[in-house]
Amino acid sequence: xxxxxxxxxxxxxxxxxxxxxxxxxxxxxxxxxxxxxxxxxxxxxxxxxxxxxxxxxxxxxxxxxxxxxxxxxxxxxxxxxxxxxxxxxxxxxxxxxxxxxxxxxxxxxxxxxxxxxxxxxxxxxxxxxxxxxxxxxxxxxxxxxxxxxxxxxxxxxxxxxxxxxxxxxxxxxxxxxxxxxxxxxxxxxxxxxxxxxxxxxxxxxxxxxxxxxxxxxxxxxxxxxxxxxxxxxxxxxxxxxxxxxxxxxxxxxxxxxxxxxxxxxxxxxxxxxxxxxxxxxxxxxxxxxxxxxxxxxxxxxxxxxxxxxxxxxxxxxxxxxxxxxxxxxxxxxxxxxxxxxxxxxxxxxxxxxxxxxxxxxxxxxxxxxxxxxxxxxxxxxxxxxxxxxxxxxxxxxxxxxxxxxxxxxxxxxxxxxxxxxxxxxxxxxxxxxxxxxxxxxxxxxxxxxxxxxxxxxxxxxxxxxxxxxxxxxxxxxxxxx
Ligand code: SF4
Numbered sequence: 489x490x491x492x493x494x495x496x497x498x499x500x501x502x503x504x505x506x507x508x509x510x511x512x513x514x515x516x517x518x519x520x521x522x523x524x525x526x527x528x529x530x531x532x533x534x535x536x537x538x539x540x541x542x543x544x545x546x547x548x549x550x551x552x553x554x555x556x557x558x559x560x561x562x563x564x565x566x567x568x569x570x571x572x573x574x575x576x577x578x579x580x581x582x583x584x585x586x587x588x589x590x591x592x593x594x595x596x597x598x599x600x601x602x603x604x605x606x607x608x609x610x611x612x613x614x615x616x617x618x619x620x621x622x623x624x625x626x627x628x629x630x631x632x633x634x635x636x637x638x639x640x641x642x643x644x645x646x647x648x649x650x651x652x653x654x655x656x657x658x659x660x661x662x663x664x665x666x667x668x669x670x671x672x673x674x675x676x677x678x679x680x681x682x683x684x685x686x687x688x689x690x691x692x693x694x695x696x697x698x699x700x701x702x703x704x705x706x707x708x709x710x711x712x713x714x715x716x717x718x719x720x721x722x723x724x725x726x727x728x729x730x731x732x733x734x735x736x737x738x739x740x741x742x743x744x745x746x747x748x749x750x751x752x753x754x755x756x757x758x759x760x761x762x763x764x765x766x767x768x769x770x771x772x773x774x775x776x777x778x779x780x781x782x783x784x785x786x787x788x789x790x791x792x793x794x795x796x797x798x799x800x801x802x803x804x805x806x807x808x809x810x811x812x813x814x815x816x817x818x819x820x821x822x823x824x825x826x827x828x829x830x831x832x833x834x835x836x837x838x839x840x841x842x843x844x845x846x847x848x849x850x851x852x853x854x855x856x857x858x859x860x861x862x863x864x865x866x867x868x869x870x871x872x873x874x875x876x877x878x879x880x881x882x883x884x885x886x887x888x889x890x891x892x893x894x895x896x897x898x899x900x901x902x903x904x905x906x907x908x909x910x911x912x913x914x915x916x917x918x919x920x921x922x923x924x925x926x927x928x929x930x931x932x933x934x935x936x937x938x939x940x941x942x943x944x945x946x947x948x949x950x951x952x953x954x955x956x957x958x959x960x961x962x963x964x965x966x967x968x969x
């Protein structure tokens with residue numbers, strides 16, 4: 489059954505009631521009345537999770553919840569968890585443990601829920617172990633959050649829901665008003681790749697894509713009714729988009745290029761194996777497509793990539809990069825690197841350093857390998873110590889920063905058009921921060937008392953280091969260009 493935000497199976501619906509005397513809003517659902525309440529939310533992990541959190545908030549708004557940044561004033565605390573890295577895992581368990589004290593202080597008035605990837609695989613265990621946790625929910629029941637909150641307020645004892653949505657098509661609508669010109673749009677969920685180190689296929693399920701016409705209609709509505717100018721198409725592996733429907737990402741990008749009013753299209757995350765010639769050509773042909781591409785390589789060693797089950801070789805990866813740069817010389821490419829995968833030798837590590845030199849990435853996200861339970865890599869031989877891993881990570885990061893400095897220096901003296909996102913104070917100095925089409929951040933000082941938020945401005949780069957970029961305002965184009 490369609491709720492406007494996603495598939496819901498429940499027959500219960502929210503009904504808004506305004507008190508004619510006080511003007512106060514309440515919401516009726518089933519036999520319960522929901523007065524205005526506040527929800528505090530903590531999100532861990534990737535953009536998919538952040539997007540899911542926005543969907544949760546959009547649903548909860550229909551149940552009279554508004555977001556608060558102050559946990560002490562919350563009526564409900566929600567965690568949206570990530571299982572990809574050990575650090576995010578540990579942070580979540582520590583936060584959840586601390587909640588015991590808040591629950592004790594606020595008593596039954598405080599509801600605590602945990603969703604996302606950890607809750608998908610360990611939801612039952614979580615509610616059994618943490619007595620102050622009211623409910624846990626997996627990644628495929630995000631759109632049923634109000635039904636679960638209803639169950640909790642109805643007095644249902646602690647429960648976990650981690651069912652998979654088995655409907656044949658993946659159909660949702662991005663009805664989320666962030667009040668910003670930027671929007672994330674899910675196009676595919678799940679992953680069929682089974683990289684040996686990754687839990688995503690177990691926490692997010694098999695790949696399923698939305699139909700191309702549905703995504704295009706969705707984006708048209710975002711542009712028309714919510715003044716959205718920039719969309720980021722989201723999925724664990726967007727390059728697999730549309731396979732089951734005989735469609736593909738390149739076709740979708742060509743259709744989105746035609747959407748009037750849309751200025752910029754980004755997509756993430758890509759898998760190098762699925763990058764087609766047609767997609768590369770789109771980067772040469774489409775004006776609205778971002779000049780930035782995030783293409784995770786993970787390692788520069790053919791043997792490590794094989795152990796990771798990444799399905800490509802370093803040569804294939806570099807060949808794809810060269811083709812992207814041939815069709816679009818302005819393209820800026822970033823990547824992810826895992827340092828110290830199972831049994832990585834010094835030669836294999838060196839191959840990653842060499843790949844960084846050859847690929848000339850604009851920036852990288854790098855991590856030490858962290859074993860995830862039940863993945864194939866967790867059963868592999870591994871003689872590496874944490875010290876070796878840490879040392880290799882530092883070496884990778886230092887090498888990349890040297891390369892990055894050289895790449896970024898070339899920005900000096902050039903003018904870039906950026907969309908201003910926010911003001912930020914650093915070391916006592918307040919500056920505006922904007923993002924270029926190629927996803928580089930430039931800081932600038934504007935005119936005092938001018939609010940540049942969501943303005944398009946032209947900035948000339950005066951000073952660029954490996955990690956920051958300072959510019960001067962050349963032209964303020966206002967909110968729409
Ligand atoms: S492509 Fe590999 S790393 Fe990416 S989500 Fe799928 S299994 Fe995980």
